[in-house]
Amino acid sequence: MGLVGHYSFQMQPQDGDFTEHVYASSLGDYILQAAGKNADDNGFGVRELNRENYTWVLIRMAVEIIRIPTMYERISIKTWIESIRAATTTRNFAVFDEQDRVIAYSGTNWAMIDLNTRKPVDLGKLPTLTHYISGNTIPIEGVAKLPSIESAPVATRKVQYSDIDFNKHVNSMKYLQWVLNEYSIDWYNHHAIQRFDINFLHEAMYGDPISIHQQRNGLTDLFEMKRQDESLCKVQIQWVNH
Amino acid sequence: MGLVGHYSFQMQPQDGDFTEHVYASSLGDYILQAAGKNADDNGFGVRELNRENYTWVLIRMAVEIIRIPTMYERISIKTWIESIRAATTTRNFAVFDEQDRVIAYSGTNWAMIDLNTRKPVDLGKLPTLTHYISGNTIPIEGVAKLPSIESAPVATRKVQYSDIDFNKHVNSMKYLQWVLNEYSIDWYNHHAIQRFDINFLHEAMYGDPISIHQQRNGLTDLFEMKRQDESLCKVQIQWVNH
Numbered sequence: 506m507g508l509v510g511h512y513s514f515q516m517q518p519q520d521g522d523f524t525e526h527v528y529a530s531s532l533g534d535y536i537l538q539a540a541g542k543n544a545d546d547n548g549f550g551v552r553e554l555n556r557e558n559y560t561w562v563l564i565r566m567a568v569e570i571i572r573i574p575t576m577y578e579r580i581s582i583k584t585w586i587e588s589i590r591a592a593t594t595t596r597n598f599a600v601f602d603e604q605d606r607v608i609a610y611s612g613t614n615w616a617m618i619d620l621n622t623r624k625p626v627d628l629g630k631l632p633t634l635t636h637y638i639s640g641n642t643i644p645i646e647g648v649a650k651l652p653s654i655e656s657a658p659v660a661t662r663k664v665q666y667s668d669i670d671f672n673k674h675v676n677s678m679k680y681l682q683w684v685l686n687e688y689s690i691d692w693y694n695h696h697a698i699q700r701f702d703i704n705f706l707h708e709a710m711y712g713d714p715i716s717i718h719q720q721r722n723g724l725t726d727l728f729e730m731k732r733q734d735e736s737l738c739k740v741q742i743q744w745v746n747h
Numbered sequence: 748m749g750l751v752g753h754y755s756f757q758m759q760p761q762d763g764d765f766t767e768h769v770y771a772s773s774l775g776d777y778i779l780q781a782a783g784k785n786a787d788d789n790g791f792g793v794r795e796l797n798r799e800n801y802t803w804v805l806i807r808m809a810v811e812i813i814r815i816p817t818m819y820e821r822i823s824i825k826t827w828i829e830s831i832r833a834a835t836t837t838r839n840f841a842v843f844d845e846q847d848r849v850i851a852y853s854g855t856n857w858a859m860i861d862l863n864t865r866k867p868v869d870l871g872k873l874p875t876l877t878h879y880i881s882g883n884t885i886p887i888e889g890v891a892k893l894p895s896i897e898s899a900p901v902a903t904r905k906v907q908y909s910d911i912d913f914n915k916h917v918n919s920m921k922y923l924q925w926v927l928n929e930y931s932i933d934w935y936n937h938h939a940i941q942r943f944d945i946n947f948l949h950e951a952m953y954g955d956p957i958s959i960h961q962q963r964n965g966l967t968d969l970f971e972m973k974r975q976d977e978s979l980c981k982v983q984i985q986w987v988n989h
Contacts (some may be wrong), residue, residue, distance in 0.1 A: 518783060519776050522908065523915045523953070530909075534761050541760060552819075576913060665928040666764065666935065667772075671818060673765045686907040690953045693908065711765070711932045 508639040509585045510543030521576035522693070529685065529698050530678040533568060536598050536611050537677065539582040543596075549631055558620045559630075562705070563677050564593060565614040565648040569700045572608045579603050585639045592616055592625045594634065597643045610643045623708070649702040651739035654729040658716035660687060664709050674708035680738040683717060684728040696724075696744040704739040707732070750881040751827045752785030763818035764935070771927065771940050772920040775810060778840050778853050779919065781824040785838075791873055800862045801872075804947070805919050806835060807856040807890040811942045814850045821845050827881045834858055834867045836876065839885045852885045865950070891944040893981035896971040900958035902929060906951050916950035922980040925959060926970040938966070938986040946981040949974070 520531035544550040544561065554560055574580050580600055587595040593614045600609035616625045628634060662683065670676040681703065688696075709715060709732060718729045724744040730737045762773035786792040786803065796802055816822050822842055829837040835856045842851035858867045870876060904925065912918040923945065930938075951957060951974060960971045966986040972979045 517776075517780060518913065519780075519918060519920070521913045523911045523913065525913045528909065534759075538759060538761075666930060666932070667770065667924050667928055669765045671760065671763045671765065671767045676761060678761070682909050686909055688908060690908070 509583050511583050512539045512542050513581045516574050516576055516578045518576055525576050526573045530682045533678045539584045540596055543584045547637055548633055559617050560620055561615050562618050564616050565704050567648040567702045568611045569645040570609045570698055586637045589628055591627055610645045612648055651704050651741050654718040654720045659719045660717040662715050664711050664713045669711050684740050697747050699745045700743040702741045707735055707737045709737050751825050753825050754781045754784050755823045758816050758818055758820045760818055767818045768815045772924045775920045781826045782838055785826050789879055790875055801859050802862055803857050804860050806858050807946050809890040809944045810853040811887040812851045812940055828879045831870055833869055852887045854890055893946050893983050896960040896962045901961045902959040904957050906953050906955045911953050926982050939989050941987045942985040944983040949977055949979045951979050
């Protein structure tokens with residue numbers, strides 16, 4: 506395998522929102538699928554890591570959207586590892602349409618955790634990873650480190666069966682789906698997402714009570730999801746009028 | 748094209764629940780995707796119908812599960828039209844694993860509606876449909892016509908952005924996801940779905956307040972979703988211990 510993986514996907518009907526564009530959370534899912542496939546292809550996928558009692562966890566993610574795909578559209582995603590530090594690795598993505606035009610970029614940071622302690626493990630334990638460092642960057646700002654919000658919650662919810670994945674915690678893209686549900690149909694008729702940043706801080710488990718906090722600054726919204734006073738996840742969304 | 752369409756799918760990480768088996772609603776999604784692809788292949792898909800200002804709506808669905816697939820598993824789905832009546836058509840499905848063993852059957856009833864009036868249209872308006880009647884049945888009971896429930900709701904919710912699809916109404920499989928969220932992790936650790944039946948009665952729209960009613964009879968649960976007194980959707984789930 507080369508340093509860059511390249512994977513194709515077709516957008517499905519259930520990926521489309523009422524405007525027939527795909528949900529930003531679905532685009533995020535395809536990006537994470539590409540990451541999973543590339544890690545598998547290179548010998549350090551989740552199933553491989555599970556044998557050593559490790560797993561990958563997503564720490565931060567940024568997606569900058571030039572054009573959001575529509576239902577049935579075919580896209581392809583190129584992905585590669587930019588760099589590795591002691592505890593985290595940076596993986597980048599470029600999303601292409603069928604005419605090979607870039608329609609989105611994404612930057613992600615990952616840590617490897619021990620399945621028993623749920624604590625990060627030194628990435629030196631995966632020596633093959635170093636063979637795949639490309640050094641190649643993407644032309645967007647790195648993932649933002651988002652601040653906390655002190656104001657009262659705008660919504661509360663409990664973690665449900667459909668929220669949790671094979672890692673037995675809330676699936677990364679569900680946090681984004683939760684905050685996108687805070688906007689009205691009318692909002693979606695007049696705004697599109699230009700960029701979103703997510704910081705994953707603590708895992709939320711089945712039944713956990715979640716409060717959702719929001720802070721608006723022009724067309725940028727910051728959200729924080731908490732379990733009591735503990736910050737679980739922060740999401741920043743930059744909108745554009747259309 | 749022959750009378751039977753045959754489509755392959757790989758189960759994705761986000762299709763898997765915490766047990767690494769796919770959500771019943773995800774299996775249902777793949778079955779509906781196969782229906783969509785086959786209608787497209789035969790010239791009467793949704794996009795074709797939209798040109799005449801019509802669309803397909805799912806009226807009833809039954810799925811009998813012999814073995815629920817796991818994450819990453821590849822399945823294939825055969826689908827064909829069994830019969831056509833004036834206002835509805837019956838489409839059947841057989842789901843296979845990679846060893847060509849049947850792991851599920853599904854029977855569905857569909858109507859074609861006018862996009863302006865939202866009322867059913869005579870299927871005689873689609874003359875090509877009659878070329879695809881196979882007459883072939885599947886070895887499960889037909890879709891149940893489910894009764895109403897008079898008791899108080901067990902849950903209430905509002906229709907959210909992530910619930911509605913390109914038809915601008917609640918996506919068929921979301922009703923199933925809602926009722927599956929009424930069960931605990933402990934329940935899923937000890938029970939599996941043997942069969943589900945769904946009756947779709949009225950469309951729910953963005954912002955609609957929904958009440959969920961439940962009635963248990965042994966390992967069979969009946970659910971009804973209502974908007975005030977209007978019945979929108981009924982779901983019956985037959986569980987088995989494992």
